[in-house]
Amino acid sequence: MRAKYVLSEVFLGLWRNVTMTIAMIITMAVSLSMLGASLLLYWKVQDMQDYFYTRVEMSIFLKSDVTPDQKAQLADALNHDSRIQSAPYESQDVAYKRFREQFKDAKDLVDSVKPESLPASFRVKLKDPNQYAAVQNDYKSKAGVDSIVNQQKTLDKIFSILGGIQNLALVVAIVQGLAALLLVANTIQVAAYSRRREVGIMKLVGASNWFIQLPFVLEAVFAGLIGAVIAFVVLIVTKAFLLDGPLSGIFTSNFIPPIGWQDILLTLPLLLAVAAVISAATGWVTLRFRLRT
Amino acid sequence: MKSRGWTRPWFSSLRTFGTKHDACPLRLLSLRVNFRPVIRLENVTKTYPRASRPSMEGATATIEKGEFVFFIGPTGAGKSTIIKLLLREETPTSGRVIVNGRDVANMHSWKVPAFRRSLGCVFQDFRLLPNRTAAENVAFALEVIGKSRTVARRVVPEVLELVGLGGKENRYPHQLSGGEQQRVAIARAFVNRPLILLADEPTGNLDPDTSIEIMRLLDRINRTGTTIVMVTHDSNIVNQMRRRVIEIDSGRIVRDQPRGVYG
Structure with a gap:
């Protein structure tokens, strides 16, 4: 009965506040897809660096x-x-x-x-x-030596550009993540306010704190997980329609190794974990301040 | 396991008590013999932040098990502070509040929920959930502290019968009169069989006749051995009940009479 009660409260809460819920999910999804993209880029750049730096040559040109x-x-x-x-x-x-x-x-x-x-x-x-x-x-x-040219310098330039792109994606992810965080906090406060009668009575009759807080935290976690799944779908769509489509030329040059499906699949558990942990933590901290005895 | 206590037909003993007004000196005597304070205020002072003067100053009182105590006094005298201190919604600035042998002020906050299960509470504004029926309101109090729905199904009709709402279980609060709503609130406070029932102006929103009925109900609950602490400024009721009266004025206890009147 407890699980049933908690779950029905979670869905009721999400539904009662549906515009906020959608906003929360969208922000979460954008943030997480950026995070996923920068993660993929990071992995690729690592691969490329390993690959190219071990093959780097220097040319000693003779007079x-x-x-x-x-x-x-x-x-x-x-x-x-x-x-x-x-x-x-x-x-x-x-x-x-x-x-x-x-x-x-x-x-x-x-x-x-x-x-x-x-x-x-x-x-x-x-x-x-x-x-x-x-x-x-x-x-x-x-x-007899005229000059020495090293490929590493060229590589350094390329990788610093790639690193820049990766950092940009990461910054967008963090800024969006911050927005998502604030939305989670706000949504939970609204939810707590709309259920203040119930919460008041629960506190009065001695419901345990976790029982009072769990529906709110789960609400945030649930929205976060949906956001993570959407972000995952965005990555899949990007791979299928952008990287394998119009942008496939980049990879045929053999300079950038293509992003494999297993790489994308690997982001799912990471995105889910990040979403769950961040929303749960935000929710819990918000409630600490909101629902104090 | 948790619900074992509920298998006892606790309500039957309640029914055998007469509903007539208390006339049994033996009962009072037995209480004196069975001396056991459930509430002790020891030099309690409470000053709210940014308040110019304390709401409660040096209050000392002992309330024994099974007592029926009125806290009276003008508005703003600090009566409601008593309830808040006993519920541990507030902690005293100094002094000790001991409820059922436990020091409430020094209690860990995670122990508060379990502590509150030994208290029942009724308010002037009933505090019912408008989207739940009478029975659901009472059941809510059980469900959120982890009692199973089976237990609720058995116990809720009994307690609603006890407060005189048999047959109105499925009415929503807006379909009930003020007195009936307060009965639901009392049922909710009592369904968990608390040691102490705290009542903050329970008749404040009710007409005199309904108030008397509510007082009869509280009296019946008191006869089951439940200690009742009631905050009121309804002189009629205090004078009719002839129970212990503790008068508060400007945060100080100015009178403590065993069978007092409003004065």
Whole structure:
């Protein structure tokens, strides 16, 4: 009977205050879908960082007037450096072939460049990509070295942009979450006010505090869970109609790994848990102030 | 398990008592022998925040089990403060309020609900739920403290019969007269068989004839051994009942008479 009473109170309360309930659910849903999106982005960026940073290369470009002696010395030093995994030599001819391959669509560009104008280089792959600064320092002043270019810098830029997008989503999630929090608090206060007679009598006859408060807290939790489910649906729809549809081009370039269904599925329990905990905590704190004896 | 106490036909003993006015000196005597204070006020002072003077100042009184006590005095004298202190809606600024052997002021707030189950309370404005019938109003008080619906179904008709509302169980408060509404409120306060029944101006909204009927009902409940503390300024009733009278003026107890009149 208790469970039945509590549940009927919960649904009655949500229904009595239906506009507020809807507002609460919508705000909750927006906040949680933003949270979910930033979570997915975070996971993806982690994956990408792991993937790309381990494959990062640095190129040691040689001067055009480099002597075969200097070249051999450099190759020897690189091959005996314990920090370096491999350092294949790329001659001017090979570099030219690659250049032609990469820019085959821009015929004018290819025609204007001769094999001699492209520098030869060592393509250095490090064992630990974080040591690139030290390695760069060691080799930049060696004889025959023109310049050292590191892909990591480019990657850093890309990831800082992705990180920015992720932070933006997180900020939106937090601001919306704050709004949702205030709405939960407000809804509970309205609910407590509309049931003040019942609450007064319950207190008078000695109903326990949790029994008085439970319907209100459950009301908030229930709305929060609906919000989480809606947010989950929003993520699914985004994946199905946006990422797999018009935006699928991003992923075919192979730079950004596609977001899998299992990633999206993984957000559901997280969103549900966050929604439940936040609404329950807000509800409980609100009632502490509202329904004190 | 919890409902075991309800299997006793507690109401039958109540019915064997006569409804005529108290004329049995033996009953009073037995109360004296069975000395057991259920309420003790020890030098109680209550000053509300931002109030210029205390609502209750140095009040000391002892109320024994089964007593019927009137607290009288002009409006604003601090009568209602007594009820609030006994219910622990308020805690005293100083002094001790002891109800049924428990120090109410120093009670943990989580123990308050269980404590309140040993009290029943009736107010001037009845405080019934308008969207529930008489029976549902009484049952509500049982259900919210965890009694099963089966228990409520058995006990509620009995207690409504007892307060004289047999046959009106399914009426809503707006279909009942003021006196009948107060009977529902009394049924709700009494259904849990409290040790003490607190009544804050229970006849304040009723005409004199109905007031007398309500007092008869309270008297019958008192005869079951329930201590009754009633706050009133209805001199007629106090003079007719001839029970203990504690008069309060400006927060101080100025008179405490065993069989008093309004004065």
